[in-house]
Amino acid sequence: MNxxxxxxxxxxxxxxxxxLGVALGWAAAxxxxxxxxxxxxxxxLLPQTQCGQCQxxxxxxYAAAIAxxxxxxxxxxxxxxxxxxxxxxxxDRAPRAxxxxxxxxxxxxxxxxxxxxxxxxxRCLPACPVDAIVGAPRQMHTVITLQCTGCELCLxxxxxDCIELRPAPAVSRRYRQPRAA
Amino acid sequence: MAARSTFPAGLVLDAHKQQAxxxxxxxxxxxxxxxxxxxxxxxYSAEPVVAVGDAVATGTLVARxxxxxxxxxxxxxxxxVVAIETRExxxxxxxxxxxxxxxxxxxxxxxxxxxVTDPASLSPEELVQRMRDAxxxxxGGAGFPTSSKLASARDLGAQTLILNGAxxxxxxxxxxxxxxxxxxxxxxxxxILRRAAGAVRCVIAIEDDKPAAIAAVTGAIERxxxxxxxxxxxxxxxxxxxxxxxxxxxxxxxVPSGGLPADAGVVCQNVATAxxxxxxxxxxxxxxxxVVTVTGSGVWHPGNVRAPIGTPLAALIAASGGYRGxxxxxxxxxxxxxxxxxxxxxxxTKAMNCVLVATRDDIGSRLGAVELPCIRCGxxxxxxxxxxxxxxxxxxxxxxxxxxxxxxxxxxxxxCGLCDYVCPSQIPLADRFRDARRRLNExxxxxxxxxxxxxxxxxxxxxLQEAATAEQQAFASVRDRARRRDDxxxxxxx
Numbered sequence: 221m222n223x224x225x226x227x228x229x230x231x232x233x234x235x236x237x238x239x240l241g242v243a244l245g246w247a248a249a250x251x252x253x254x255x256x257x258x259x260x261x262x263x264x265l266l267p268q269t270q271c272g273q274c275q276x277x278x279x280x281x282y283a284a285a286i287a288x289x290x291x292x293x294x295x296x297x298x299x300x301x302x303x304x305x306x307x308x309x310x311x312d313r314a315p316r317a318x319x320x321x322x323x324x325x326x327x328x329x330x331x332x333x334x335x336x337x338x339x340x341x342x343r344c345l346p347a348c349p350v351d352a353i354v355g356a357p358r359q360m361h362t363v364i365t366l367q368c369t370g371c372e373l374c375l376x377x378x379x380x381d382c383i384e385l386r387p388a389p390a391v392s393r394r395y396r397q398p399r400a401a
Numbered sequence: 402m403a404a405r406s407t408f409p410a411g412l413v414l415d416a417h418k419q420q421a422x423x424x425x426x427x428x429x430x431x432x433x434x435x436x437x438x439x440x441x442x443x444x445y446s447a448e449p450v451v452a453v454g455d456a457v458a459t460g461t462l463v464a465r466x467x468x469x470x471x472x473x474x475x476x477x478x479x480x481x482v483v484a485i486e487t488r489e490x491x492x493x494x495x496x497x498x499x500x501x502x503x504x505x506x507x508x509x510x511x512x513x514x515x516x517v518t519d520p521a522s523l524s525p526e527e528l529v530q531r532m533r534d535a536x537x538x539x540x541g542g543a544g545f546p547t548s549s550k551l552a553s554a555r556d557l558g559a560q561t562l563i564l565n566g567a568x569x570x571x572x573x574x575x576x577x578x579x580x581x582x583x584x585x586x587x588x589x590x591x592x593i594l595r596r597a598a599g600a601v602r603c604v605i606a607i608e609d610d611k612p613a614a615i616a617a618v619t620g621a622i623e624r625x626x627x628x629x630x631x632x633x634x635x636x637x638x639x640x641x642x643x644x645x646x647x648x649x650x651x652x653x654x655x656v657p658s659g660g661l662p663a664d665a666g667v668v669c670q671n672v673a674t675a676x677x678x679x680x681x682x683x684x685x686x687x688x689x690x691x692v693v694t695v696t697g698s699g700v701w702h703p704g705n706v707r708a709p710i711g712t713p714l715a716a717l718i719a720a721s722g723g724y725r726g727x728x729x730x731x732x733x734x735x736x737x738x739x740x741x742x743x744x745x746x747x748x749x750t751k752a753m754n755c756v757l758v759a760t761r762d763d764i765g766s767r768l769g770a771v772e773l774p775c776i777r778c779g780x781x782x783x784x785x786x787x788x789x790x791x792x793x794x795x796x797x798x799x800x801x802x803x804x805x806x807x808x809x810x811x812x813x814x815x816x817c818g819l820c821d822y823v824c825p826s827q828i829p830l831a832d833r834f835r836d837a838r839r840r841l842n843e844x845x846x847x848x849x850x851x852x853x854x855x856x857x858x859x860x861x862x863x864x865l866q867e868a869a870t871a872e873q874q875a876f877a878s879v880r881d882r883a884r885r886r887d888d889x890x891x892x893x894x895x
Contacts, residue, residue: 268851350857
């Protein structure tokens with residue numbers, strides 16, 4: 221082996237290192253990491269009740285907070301343990317119990333308007349995050365059961381407390397097998 | 402063990418048919434009351450059109466079918482509606498709203514009933530609509546409304562009508578008895594159904610263990626002389642009578658996964674449904690009765706009974722000599738796919754082809770069996786007529802692995818129960834798969850609902866945003882106008 225071969229090899233390696241270093245440095249500065257797609261993927265796992273129990277104004281803001289590391293994955297009671305496990309798997313973190321500070325999981329529920337008490341004030345209409353309440357000022361209001369997410373956000377604005385939450389209708393009436401413990 | 406077969410896998414089972422098949426069909430006298438379930442077995446209910454206290458005549462419509470999967474229900478006897486309430490029933494989930502009619506012993510017949518004088522004069526669309534009004538539903542065990550099946554077959558251009566006379570499940574022989582005693586009705590109904598479905602051919606398929614039925618239907622076809630109506634004899638292998646397996650056996654094509662028989666150019670109807678269509682066409686009678694097998698070691702005289710829909714099962718069992726010994730289970734359907742019933746007060750439904758009063762001798766070997774771990778013997782996979790891998794499905798079902806379940810084809814399971822039957826570890830596989838399908842459907846419904854909610858929430862935010870912007874603009878324009886006015890009046894004073 222002669223000296224020139226060694227020199228050439230060292231020069232080639234050095235040139236490669238410099239080129240790749242510059243390219244990577246440029247890419248890191250210019251190409252943004254794709255935060256949106258991570259937020260989208262987290263958002264897709266959330267139950268979309270838009271209830272705000274996580275203290276964020278909707279599921280997508282909470283997804284953004286998880287993606288940026290501002291919030292933990294244990295703040296979503298409507299999604300329950302299933303959602304926490306799915307989030308943990310997506311983000312490669314250890315699953316954890318729900319944080320009771322943000323509420324406890326409940327069975328699926330839907331809002332129901334007591335039409336005898338409703339005065340038609342229309343205050344619940346903008347509160348509903350999915351526009352599932354039909355009504356107009358001084359007209360009867362009612363809830364579209366199939367679209368209600370059971371978020372309870374229509375309860376505080378109602379001046380006569382005529383909205384209550386009832387168990388959601390079963391998706392399927394078919395035979396249910398008791399699960400082994 | 403498996404004999405020559407025209408669909409993959411399957412099994413020859415002990416038929417247990419001789420018990421009920423020896424005697425002719427008994428006509429049950431009208432019961433004192435009937436319990437008409439509004440869900441006749443499909444999971445979708447008809448809407449009542451009578452009220453408690455109303456008088457009804459034989460054939461009066463009592464519940465109309467709004468949903469395409471529900472079938473209209475008619476009063477099978479004259480009397481008074483005494484209750485409309487939720488009761489235990491042979492329906493999905495074990496309960497259904499039921500209309501109870503107390504008979505008054507008269508033979509008043511609803512004035513609106515009239516025979517179809519010439520089915521050939523009606524267009525196929527009219528035929529389908531009038532069958533729907535008459536509450537004609539599949540009598541083979543699923544109770545699916547015939548009209549919905551025929552309409553979709555016509556839309557998809559099915560060319561072949563297969564009449565299912567295979568009746569492969571152990572214990573059941575009501576179709577066999579019907580074909581022996583009313584083959585002409587079956588053949589006449591076949592012609593009407595063929596016209597309504599827009600098919601050009603009709604094939605009647607009968608299993609080779611029913612020689613008397615084959616002879617009777619052959620005779621009826623010969624009397625009719627119609628070249629596009631033929632009989633094929635298929636081997637008696639369970640589940641030969643399952644729709645997809647029968648189509649593979651008769652037409653040599655496979656119904657695509659997730660598709661309908663009409664996608665393979667075929668529509669299937671049961672022979673008993675054809676006979677009911679003939680009764681409707683010749684007598685104007687809506688679906689008021691059916692032939693049902695009452696059998697098992699738990700009754701004294703097993704046999705086939707023609708009984709009004711809604712007859713309490715206790716009356717059917719009394720007509721078969723009453724309970725014998727200590728029956729363990731009352732099963733609607735046969736020993737493979739039947740469902741245990743909560744009591745003998747439930748009414749006969751259109752979907753119920755058999756009432757099996759089973760003792761320990763009939764089903765005892767599986768009762769109280771301890772489920773052992775899967776030993777991966779693979780017997781289930783070689784028995785599965787749908788070509789699935791039950792042991793893989795079981796792992797996925799226990800893990801709730803929905804993607805894997807879908808990939809392995811859990812929705813192609815036909816619920817025949819053969820995997821349970823052959824499993825040496827006595828694992829209730831078919832039950833597990835049924836439950837897995839339900840959970841899969843529920844999860845998919847939830848995912849869809851979440852996607853809808855997200856879209857509606859985005860639109861909601863957009864709408865609020867637009868309203869806020871519009872309000873701001875309105876405010877700004879009012880403010881600008883006020884400022885201009887102030888400026889102008891300031892100019893005047895100067």
